[in-house]
Amino acid sequence: MQKRLVLDQKQIAITIDRFCHQLIENHDDFDNTVLLGLQPRGTLVLDKIVKRLKEISGHDVPSGYLDATFHRDDFRRRDIPLKANETKINFLIENKKVVLVDDVLFKGRSVRAAMDAMIAFGRPKKVELMVLIDRKYTRDYPVIPNYFGRQVNTLESQYVSVEWASQGFSEDAIWITEKEVKS
Amino acid sequence: MQQLSTKHLLGIKGLTADDIQLIFETADNFKDVINRPIKKVPSLRDITIANVFFENSTRTKLSFELAEKRLSADVINFSSSNSSVKKGETLVDTVNNILSMKVDMVVMRHSSPGAPHFLSKNISANIVNAGDGTHEHPTQALLDAFSIREKLGDVAGKKVAIIGDILHSRVALSNIFCLQKLGAEVMVCGPVTLLPKYISSLGVKVEYDVKKALEWCDVANILRIQLERQQIKYFPSLREYSLYYGVDKKMLDQLDKEIVIMHPGPINRGVELNSDVADSEHSIILNQVENGVAIRMAVLYLLAGVK
Numbered sequence: 001m002q003k004r005l006v007l008d009q010k011q012i013a014i015t016i017d018r019f020c021h022q023l024i025e026n027h028d029d030f031d032n033t034v035l036l037g038l039q040p041r042g043t044l045v046l047d048k049i050v051k052r053l054k055e056i057s058g059h060d061v062p063s064g065y066l067d068a069t070f071h072r073d074d075f076r077r078r079d080i081p082l083k084a085n086e087t088k089i090n091f092l093i094e095n096k097k098v099v100l101v102d103d104v105l106f107k108g109r110s111v112r113a114a115m116d117a118m119i120a121f122g123r124p125k126k127v128e129l130m131v132l133i134d135r136k137y138t139r140d141y142p143v144i145p146n147y148f149g150r151q152v153n154t155l156e157s158q159y160v161s162v163e164w165a166s167q168g169f170s171e172d173a174i175w176i177t178e179k180e181v182k183s
Numbered sequence: 184m185q186q187l188s189t190k191h192l193l194g195i196k197g198l199t200a201d202d203i204q205l206i207f208e209t210a211d212n213f214k215d216v217i218n219r220p221i222k223k224v225p226s227l228r229d230i231t232i233a234n235v236f237f238e239n240s241t242r243t244k245l246s247f248e249l250a251e252k253r254l255s256a257d258v259i260n261f262s263s264s265n266s267s268v269k270k271g272e273t274l275v276d277t278v279n280n281i282l283s284m285k286v287d288m289v290v291m292r293h294s295s296p297g298a299p300h301f302l303s304k305n306i307s308a309n310i311v312n313a314g315d316g317t318h319e320h321p322t323q324a325l326l327d328a329f330s331i332r333e334k335l336g337d338v339a340g341k342k343v344a345i346i347g348d349i350l351h352s353r354v355a356l357s358n359i360f361c362l363q364k365l366g367a368e369v370m371v372c373g374p375v376t377l378l379p380k381y382i383s384s385l386g387v388k389v390e391y392d393v394k395k396a397l398e399w400c401d402v403a404n405i406l407r408i409q410l411e412r413q414q415i416k417y418f419p420s421l422r423e424y425s426l427y428y429g430v431d432k433k434m435l436d437q438l439d440k441e442i443v444i445m446h447p448g449p450i451n452r453g454v455e456l457n458s459d460v461a462d463s464e465h466s467i468i469l470n471q472v473e474n475g476v477a478i479r480m481a482v483l484y485l486l487a488g489v490k
Contacts, residue, residue, distance in 0.1 A: 121220070
């Protein structure tokens with residue numbers, strides 16, 4: 001299986017730092033901003049950002065996990081249904097600026113479902129999207145991230161795998177991998 | 184595992200422990216959904232569900248209907264009292280007529296044990312058994328076990344006594360299957376005339392003294408006397424039944440531990456359960472009702488996802 005490294009641990013840390021500074025630049029003291037990590041994998045990126053934001057700026061930014069499984073448009077169209085994850089949002093987002101955080105932006109369908117799931121918690125003032133990896137030219141929906149770590153050109157036959165040390169990998173890393181062809 | 188091993192929910196007997204765990208985990212998420220300001224998700228927006236009730240029901244039908252609407256399904260209701268069944272139509276014909284209207288799932292209650300199993304062999308839609316005679320009532324058992332798990336953290340290792348009219352109860356049989364699959368110990372308790380003769384062959388303890396049953400258990404699930412199913416007299420009078428098998432606060436106060444009180448409803452207050460227990464802090468009866476919607480949402484969602 002062919003693998004190509006996109007971001008290594010150091011580069012990911014730099015990207016997370018950059019995200020934090022961009023957020024500080026655009027959201028001042030975060031008095032009206034909340035961050036939502038998209039389940040299942042955006043939450044890991046979110047946790048890193050929240051932790052680093054606290055270190056850099058001292059702000060405890062309200063954050064939560066958003067699961068969009070029940071709002072997806074591919075239910076009954078996949079071979080096996082996705083398993084739902086916990087939604088953990090202990091606040092309303094009415095009139096707040098919301099930053100949605102995910103690891104990889106691919107077709108844009110998850111983000112659409114997430115925006116649908118999000119409005120169960122109120123009508124946000126503004127919504128932004130932050131992703132570590134933006135897979136260009138693959139979108140099914142007109143979704144553009146406000147913040148991205150790295151843009152990559154990929155083929156349908158490839159996937160982007162995000163590995164976290166906290167999940168048992170040797171270190172944080174993002175790879176582009178060729179999907180195995182079933183013979 | 185992310186998919187149920189069956190395309191119909193005919194009974195607990197046909198489910199695996201993994202299926203039940205998957206239903207519980209999905210219900211956890213739906214319980215969260217129904218406690219939000221907007222209590223609805225669009226998952227089943229392209230699905231039509233027929234609630235076909237050949238037997239009376241209030242809370243089960245309401246609970247299913249609410250679950251379906253919370254999942255954005257289209258719902259049609261059918262009850263036999265105002266249908267062509269009265270004019271001599273067969274079960275398969277009735278349901279096939281409903282299915283011709285492009286219905287994807289059928290939630291059915293019927294007075295004959297095995298009716299949903301029969302139907303599942305004759306039609307292609309997913310079928311959910313909402314109670315078949317004195318046989319099974321799977322969603323009730325699932326919500327009961329889910330409520331125990333919520334209250335006590337786990338079902339495995341817990342002692343559950345099912346007290347009352349076991350003979351005529353589909354809730355009892357489904358509960359026994361469900362609790363055993365999840366690793367609980369089960370006891371049935373009631374007058375000898377209201378316990379099926381071979382019930383101990385299911386691996387349950389049998390007790391005739393309600394006080395001993397309460398002393399033994401962590402959870403008491405108290406069932407209603409089903410007078411409408413009793414063709415003959417199984418005990419002299421309701422007053423006498425209440426005297427020997429009714430659970431009141433005095434009995435609970437005499438125990439050296441706190442137990443959880445459950446009841447699938449409708450309660451006959453003053454017969455099997457006194458108000459001072461039904462409305463006490465021991466009782467999780469209203470939690471059961473709330474959990475019923477979450478469990479039914481999980482069942483419908485997961486069955487709709489089975490290919």
